[in-house]
Amino acid sequence: MKHIYKKYIEHFNTNLLQCMVLGRGHNGVVYLLPDGKVIKVCFSEESCRGEYYILNKVNGNKYFPKVYGMNGNYMIRDYVGGICLRDYVKEYGFDRELALKVVSLLEEFDKLKFTKRDIRCKDIFVQPDGTLKVIDPKKCYSKERDFPRHLSKGFEKLGILDYFMEVVKEKRPKLYRRWFRKIREYIREISEEDD
């Protein structure tokens, strides 16, 4: 961990009280630091190590916030602006350009040799410049998942899955063939559960 972050570690609690909470999830709370970076304080050291391992491995990749270090149950990483894909789609809709950006993100998971080639809608952020970033990567190198299962569930809920798959079919026929049956099966399964 770099020297400049020592002050946050030494006077951790008092400093954090003055920081804005950016959000909280099942694993921790994320605060905005005065220098514009963020600190994620995890509820367990294990989940912190797991997430840090992934972010450190992909450090410098344009789709992920840079990490600067971790200590115990917390890590410092870059702030990601914009709004999550789910809220973005609800507000501004979904088009071909955005569909292709999501495809490129999933192709990046292949390049990074993730064993889990999946992501939740709420963990993709659309930044003000239109680029995408993943905020909360989990189990990318431990879980086996060869198609975007969570993502397709989210897209189905938003009513954009069929359109997304049309774009995939036209632009990436190979990917389409890899995903199509698995996605169809999975969507059928979850819709039967809902009945």
Ligand SMILES: Nc1ncnc2c1ncn2[C@@H]1O[C@H](COP(=O)(O)OP(=O)(O)O)[C@@H](O)[C@H]1O
């Ligand atoms: N790098 C970041 N920049 C801006 N906001 C963030 C960042 N990381 C997380 N957040 C916000 O904090 C919330 C919780 O963080 P997240 O990493 O998803 O925690 P958890 O692992 O508990 O789900 C996110 O939903 C998001 O709103």
Ligand SMILES: [Mg+2]
């Ligand atoms: Mg989360």
